[in-house]
Amino acid sequence: MEEDGVKSWVMAVTAQTPTNIAVIKYWGKRDESLILPINDSISITLDPAHLCTTTSVAVSPSFTHDRMWLNGKEISLSGGRFQNCLRELRSRANDVEDVEKGVKIAKKDWDNMHVHIVSYNNFPTAAGLASSAAGLACLVFSLAKLMNVKEDHSTLSAIARQGSGSACRSLYGGFVKWIMGKEENGSDSIAVQLADEKHWDDLVIIIAVVSSRQKETSSTSGMRDTVETSALVEHRAKVVVPKRIIQMEEAIKNRDFPAFAALTCADSNQFHAVALDTCPPIFYMNDTSHRQVLFLIISRVEKWNRFEGTPQVAYTFDAGPNAVLISRDRKTAALLLQRLLFYFPPQSETDLNSYVIGDKTILQDAGIQKVDDIETLAPPPETNANIPVHRYKGDVSYFICTGPGRGPVVLTDENQSLIDPKTGLPK
Numbered sequence: 001m002e003e004d005g006v007k008s009w010v011m012a013v014t015a016q017t018p019t020n021i022a023v024i025k026y027w028g029k030r031d032e033s034l035i036l037p038i039n040d041s042i043s044i045t046l047d048p049a050h051l052c053t054t055t056s057v058a059v060s061p062s063f064t065h066d067r068m069w070l071n072g073k074e075i076s077l078s079g080g081r082f083q084n085c086l087r088e089l090r091s092r093a094n095d096v097e098d099v100e101k102g103v104k105i106a107k108k109d110w111d112n113m114h115v116h117i118v119s120y121n122n123f124p125t126a127a128g129l130a131s132s133a134a135g136l137a138c139l140v141f142s143l144a145k146l147m148n149v150k151e152d153h154s155t156l157s158a159i160a161r162q163g164s165g166s167a168c169r170s171l172y173g174g175f176v177k178w179i180m181g182k183e184e185n186g187s188d189s190i191a192v193q194l195a196d197e198k199h200w201d202d203l204v205i206i207i208a209v210v211s212s213r214q215k216e217t218s219s220t221s222g223m224r225d226t227v228e229t230s231a232l233v234e235h236r237a238k239v240v241v242p243k244r245i246i247q248m249e250e251a252i253k254n255r256d257f258p259a260f261a262a263l264t265c266a267d268s269n270q271f272h273a274v275a276l277d278t279c280p281p282i283f284y285m286n287d288t289s290h291r292q293v294l295f296l297i298i299s300r301v302e303k304w305n306r307f308e309g310t311p312q313v314a315y316t317f318d319a320g321p322n323a324v325l326i327s328r329d330r331k332t333a334a335l336l337l338q339r340l341l342f343y344f345p346p347q348s349e350t351d352l353n354s355y356v357i358g359d360k361t362i363l364q365d366a367g368i369q370k371v372d373d374i375e376t377l378a379p380p381p382e383t384n385a386n387i388p389v390h391r392y393k394g395d396v397s398y399f400i401c402t403g404p405g406r407g408p409v410v411l412t413d414e415n416q417s418l419i420d421p422k423t424g425l426p427k
């Protein structure tokens, strides 16, 4: 690339960042623009092999303004959240030199250099599967690498937080706590890793994607309304969550599944209770077309857990009609998948390979090789033999089998870059 006789260049970085699922939920802000929460939260980072964002970022003297493409479409970067992240990163950028390419960017030049950002989520965007968490964490992480930002992951988490609160937890793998902090400027509202993904890798996570449609009430406006109108949320933030955070940290440290499951289910239910206590009420789990499926999942899991005398599976639901089920180990996950497929068989023409995605070994462990095997599954032993069981064919879009996973990584293979190294545009 040559412009006005000056040799131009494109320098790019590609990164991959996981999504996360909160087991103690963040719901409510005390500062809207800095995104400071009213309580601590704890999440599990999900394996990026199954759910992740890939983002390539590039800088070139030929770029005229900052631009971003998400899932193949150009989107505006003018929003305050993107702008806050870009500003925070630019202010921490350092000298960058690539002798081979003849690139030299001085720290002070970053204010006048423009970036291109190309991102792709390998799962539905804005459907309650935390795309904003993986997406904003990836944007911050990849730009930090490009700009030679030297701060540690906790500082980066405080920048990602300003893009979307839950994004700060995606800067780490494994089990992560977002400390709400006390400072007015938000400097102590950061994520920290409680334990890495290997600490408790027995856990298997199955997500029932009931709908990949965009949800009706965004988390941002939903939690704003809750803070303004719910009489319960203050009690939750001040009294309930602080105790649960201590108990959850203990449960994770000791790999105590019964305590972990009880806290996870209770906190998911309480989050939906404060959503319902909002004016006007928010029915994330009660959307008419999905409530049957979601309530059935809760009641079956509760019934199974009681039948076994100790929790086998925990459930948690975010701000969308999808269920996240966490089973204590692989054996239980196979039994869970059998139950889920028993109640929610695919439409006859559906291919099993696209109905259960992610870690397929769980499907093998469940002894299911083809759609016909689902037809012949027996009702779970905890069901009452005298009451006819109903099967909800086609009510679940698909299942994702996954587990705890690692934090962000830089992808060094050029083939994985989403940016054309010559033009600086999406490939």
Ligand SMILES: Nc1ncnc2c1ncn2[C@@H]1O[C@H](COP(=O)(O)OP(=O)(O)OP(=O)(O)O)[C@@H](O)[C@H]1O
Residues within 6 Å of the ligand: 053, 070, 119, 120, 121, 124, 125, 126, 127, 128, 129, 130, 131, 132, 133, 134, 135, 136, 139, 166, 218, 219, 220, 318, 319, 320
């Ligand atoms: N890969 C990405 N890179 C940058 N921004 C992204 C990316 N993916 C999603 N986003 C941003 O996040 C927004 C979607 O966030 P939203 O909170 O509505 O949905 P969600 O994150 O899928 O659901 P939830 O946060 O409730 O789990 C998108 O409109 C976009 O602005």
Ligand SMILES: C[C@@](O)(CCOP(=O)(O)OP(=O)(O)O)CC(=O)O
Residues within 6 Å of the ligand: 021, 022, 024, 025, 026, 027, 035, 041, 132, 133, 163, 164, 165, 166, 167, 219, 220, 221, 318, 319
């Ligand atoms: C229910 C939740 O998933 C809410 C996530 O909210 P967001 O992080 O998407 O909200 P903003 O900070 O306004 O971007 C619970 C959680 O992830 O802790």
